[in-house]
Amino acid sequence: MITDANLATIFVGLLGFSVLAYAILDGFDLGVGMLLPMDNQGQRDEMIASIGPFWDANETWLVLAIGILLIAFPKAHSLVLQTLYLPSTFMLIGLILRGVAFDFRAKVAQGRKTMWDYAFKTGSFLASFMQGYMLGIYVMGLETHFYAQCFAILSGIGVTCAYTFIGACWLLMKTSAELQLKAKAWASFYLIAFAVGIAAVSIVNLAIHQRVLEFWTKTPYSFVLAIIPITVFALVVICKLVLPKLLQTHTDGIWLPFVIAVALFWLCFGGLAVSYYPFVIPDKLTIWETASAPESLRFILMGALIVIPCIFAYTLFSYRIFWGKATKLEYY
């Protein structure tokens, strides 16, 4: 039988997984949104077509993540969202603009299409930056003093670059011809920006949190933990070396940068997660202090264990249906 203490751990695991799934899945489509070239409508159409069938479901992971925070750790949910009230409002407005622009751009009069594309791009940027900003404030233990703000802005830029990078890798797989070459150039540029962002956020994080620094350097796990930064470094180098060789004579291996991007997301997220477990708000509240009543968690866990595998199955099914190069989207 699952004990009450284990329940909190299971739910923080589910929460972490949803956040990560969201960052990867909506990350690439927000990245594609930010990369929209405003001088080339044909390419914008192609890029948006590559994410059309997925974005709804991708965004649902955010609803699930916020939902789990709400269900399992209600005190943390209200503390986080009250502190981050304005940034989360801006993020939501960004997501709203981006989401509706998808449909409006295809249905309004020709002259207004560009306007909705601007809304698409701005919304994607606003949502991405605000997510990074919120992550920064969160990592600072929900402090909002000057240095925390600076760190949050740094983290906002970092997340924006991360999403742009994974978006470029997605386009490299899903597009062809001129746009694919463009995607390759974007990927090499944003890979470096992403790598700088990871380094900056990691160093600042270690510098300000004594506990985290000790955890990474002075515990028996340090050797094991060292695998994370080393792997990140290795993957960045491999990706940087591989990218120029792609598309020279053939199209082999164009999936590799996307896979590396996903791996980098896992590692960065893993690094943050091990630094702060078992805190649900860094250095302030542990998961056990905020967990909901066990009978409620059991009730929802029962359903989650049945439903989540189904969600995996039909999500994979949907990606398989739309496998291959993006073609012009059309109903019917």
Add this chain to the structure above:
Amino acid sequence: MTDVLMLSRAQFGLNISFHILFPTITIALGWFLFYFKLRANLSKHPVWMRVYRFWVRIFALTFALGIVSGITMSFQFGSNWPGFMEKVGNIAGPLLGYEVLTAFFLEATFLGIMLFGIHRVPNWLHTLATLVVAIGTTLSAFWILALNSWMHTPQGFEMIDGVAHAVDWNAIIFNPSFPYRLIHVLLASGLTASFLIAGISAYRIKHDDQKKAPSIALRASLYVAAVLIPLQILAGDMHGLNTLEHQPQKVAAMEGVWETKQGAPLLLFAIPDENERENKFEIGIPKGASFILTHEWDGEIKGLNEFIGEHPPVAAVFFSFRLMLGIGVMMLITAWLASSYLLRKKHLPPRVINLCIWMTFSGWMATLAGWYVTEVGRQPYLVSGVLTTEEAVTQIPSGNVALSLALYTLLYSGLLIAYIRTLFLMARRAVEIEEYQADEHPKHKKKLNLDTATGGAA
């Protein structure tokens, strides 16, 4: 404190009012699409695919607006109403969780297949995806209404240290007002979608669209409306009786009964005055309210005097209720009048066409009015008898809420205007496309150049 309370209420009211407009269309429009697709499969007649194609685009647009406006709600529970989750989170959390898990992923994923997958999957699978989307939207209504109904008629829990703990999930989900509310809302969705389809189709016909598609969509939607409206009146009546049993103060406000009375009149018009605690300019049918609510001419109706300090603001509930009833009567007249023409003749006369166009968004207005009756009618409580709205509100600076409220107001007004304009633009564009050809059914795999005429991709 009062500031942040009023601003938070205004913001949540705005958000949920804007949000409900879209699901209330998609819940039933999903089933309409499934019906159109079935007819297309069975008859192999291209006109049904034309109807499907036109409405699936509107479905996609509506669905997108519903999704993005819904996400904001899950944030506001924590940011603006922390007391709600702290006190009843053990109940509300799992119900919301089941909505996300069983409904949101299902509808969002299969929507992708339904919208863009028709050339990539077999036809039966596409039809199945359409069905799954309709089931998903209905399931999400199931869970959210279970939670909403529980907030009206809570049961199946115990309070331990001021926090609600679940005792019996069956009792929580199937709480006394849930079946009535669910049916009332689903029928409202059916009517909203029917009148939308009828209105837009009538608009196309008025703009000289001679094709067959708008005519059969008009016919199908008006017949559905004609069947649903009497059912809705019956369901509404039963829901009202259920409310009388569990929330008599809400019924007293709906009927404007200030003092407990035998043989209370059915007020057609009045201006409730909260200060004087009486109605001005009453016009009513003697003993009408008593008869409807108790089925006896001299039945006793509990007045607001028995709930002083515990009853909702009367005027808002009283007028919203009359607005909802008024629109309901208009719906009945329109649907039956138009259907009787359609049963006898092939076409509607221009005046009835105009009436249908005027009624395009009648479902929205009735739905909003109905929601105001029930939600304002629960005040001053957020969860009846358990938690007041004031206890639940946030402590954040009111300036922040004022800013977010202003931004949402601006954004939602813009989006609503864009949505309505786009609907009519799509209708006008559809007028210009050519009539279907015999080999147009997807089974023929031949792609006709229809996209350019109705607006292109996505």
